[in-house]
Amino acid sequence: MSAPDRHSVFRFAPSPNGLLHLGHALSALLNRQMAQSCGGRVLLRIEDIDQTRCRPELEQAIYDDLRWIGFEWEEPVRRQTEHIASYEAALRKLADRGLIYPAFMTRGEVKARVAAAEARGQVWPRDPDGAPHYPADDRARSTSERADLMKRHPRFAYRLDMARALNEISAPLVWQETGDGQTGTIPANPSQWGDVILSRSDAPSSYHLSVVVDDAVQGATHVVRGLDLYYATSVHRLLQELLGLPQPVYHHHRLVLGEDGRKLSKSEQATGLASLRQAGFSPADIRRLVGLVEPGLVQV
Template structure:
């Protein structure tokens, strides 16, 4: 990659990161992730970085970023400056996308989510199964990969909305060995299964990158050695390991921690104000109370 990694005075020093999206306020689930990263960094003599994953420019705001900083400071966390903002590093993601394009792995995809679901429903109505990713979303139809390139470019030139997807079959054919990652404090080897995700989106018409692409580029450029994040991203690690392999990027050590669930057993959402750290602080809770709620 052309962009230089942030300086590290000792390449043996563990580097952790907390990487929220400033499109809402932090809740208890974020607090757990931030505190775990801070504790692991302290225990290993490592560094803690803060990254703003603000690639969704339409929803992310400076006000939310400031509230994140305020909440983390209130919890007692400190981090290195400057904070990396994805919106300031679009060229790095474009460079990675260009490399994948040069390998013949990227194609324009024009179907909307509704149209993809319609294909899956028609298949089900005929008694055929349709593959779904670990989050339950139907895969993009593989026959759409074969769209005539000239026709696709004409549609793009007319301003038709589209995304850029990874041809998973071609990508997997380039692998020289099965993918895996090291997980948790017991260093378990986990076999990666990127095929379970189908042709993932790496660029959208309404955003300059995707989470999958930007996160692996950021982790590499920042020299992240340990990724500590929620269990909801466990399966996504398969896609990240594939992209790291294709882009010749290092693989961090991963730990996917437990999730904080609401009363209905669902993962907390930023839209649920009752679990927001600012709301809890206004109710008189202390940072120690937050740790108690999180069983830390």
């Protein structure tokens, strides 16, 4: 076991937009075990920035489920809705450098544009999740055009000008990975995501922006999360460099898959922690189901 190191800070960051399932249990317990293995700290963050989907009763359910499986955390809990000013400040820093632009096209408009292009035989770039890159129209607009559209269309998003942002980076972007896939020094390739959203009219910050700000503010030295976020780390490393934020060590763990071989969804009651508790499962059963031995310490 490593010598105790209170400078090692881990965090678990669920969103209260649904009930926790076995995949969340694996991530939470793995954070706890890895922190224990080095005498580090574990923090809890509630990622409730999307107020259209997040609800107070689901936040309380998170606390109940985590206590039941034996996940302990330090107080206070960081709730994103209480720190909106910090995300707005980060967005202003990027805006002052001309690295973001207002984007007005709806999802339907983007979908139609992509469908028409592909019908003509054009290969439209897509991100690692399969979503098409945002068209270049809004990025190419003049300042006066943008100002006019912002007056006429109050609902718009701010997107990162990926090409311009990458021109600001002089050294190769990499991150340090210790997870279940490729480990070591990993080259980052944020361009594969296109011009990502950083803020929307209904949410003052996107996941990409808020997560790097939160990790820096909370002093996270280790980010332990699922492999489904592996490729998103490229965007996070870019934002960290642009904003002058420290980079943690990343550990992307295996996913808990359903019977259909797909990633678990919060809508699947059978794998929900509350449902399993009501069915008579114990915390030890949960650890067994996600493949963690008890008490099990993981070296970092």
